[in-house]
Amino acid sequence: xxxxxxxxxxxxxxxxxxxxxxxxxxxxxxxxxxxxxxxxxxxxxxxxxxxxxxxxxxxxxxxxxxxxxxxxxxx
Numbered sequence: 001x002x003x004x005x006x007x008x009x010x011x012x013x014x015x016x017x018x019x020x021x022x023x024x025x026x027x028x029x030x031x032x033x034x035x036x037x038x039x040x041x042x043x044x045x046x047x048x049x050x051x052x053x054x055x056x057x058x059x060x061x062x063x064x065x066x067x068x069x070x071x072x073x074x075x
Contacts, residue, residue, distance in 0.1 A: 006065040020062040026051060030062050 009019035009029070017033045027040040037059070043051060 006062055008066065008069055018066065020066055022058060022062060028058075030059060032063065032066055035059070
């Protein structure tokens, strides 16, 4: 099965939270309510330095994905 790069998620236990799941490496979930990120990967210190810039880009992409999806619902 091929998964999309981003998925939207919600949970009734967190009624105000909106989650975006990034399914490709490095995999993570971001809670757009508070920008908290949970990683599914383990990183070495060398990887962490390299991923800092990429992380910023991925979070921007996740937010843009959410905005695009919401706009599609409103149309």
